[in-house]
Amino acid sequence: MPDDAALAALYQEIILDHYRRPRNKGTLVHADESVAMKNPLCGDEVELHVHFDGDTIDDVSFTGQGCSISQASVSMMTELIKGKTVAEVETLRTRFRAMVMGDTLNADEQNLGRAKALSGVAKYPARVKCALLGWNALEEGVRRHLDVEGPFHS
């Protein structure tokens, strides 16, 4: 097991890698939902584009700008949620949220993959909003999708 300092350095490296080489960045021509969110405290902007296939997130991308935490977080999130159902991503969102709020049990969750690199954000309350920006956009996108599908969707 790596010690705390080694783990922190590894996590920092993962965050910077996603910040410098964001995954799934760009628009999505066939997006069903596009949700723009801002974090005025830090100046972060994220617009999440989601294409659904029934209840599955078939494709996802984002555009935006801001600090390394906000942009790396949404980049990691797109990798994590692609191909998952709305129920699965809701579980991931709840765990991720708990993790950045300081729940160490959730920080150990394997399902969060490389997004675990953001567990250190819990020590910096001002950055929690940065880390959650993309996930909040996802929550809104899923909510709109379910609203549209509504009771008429079998």
Ligand code: ZN
């Ligand atoms: Zn920020």
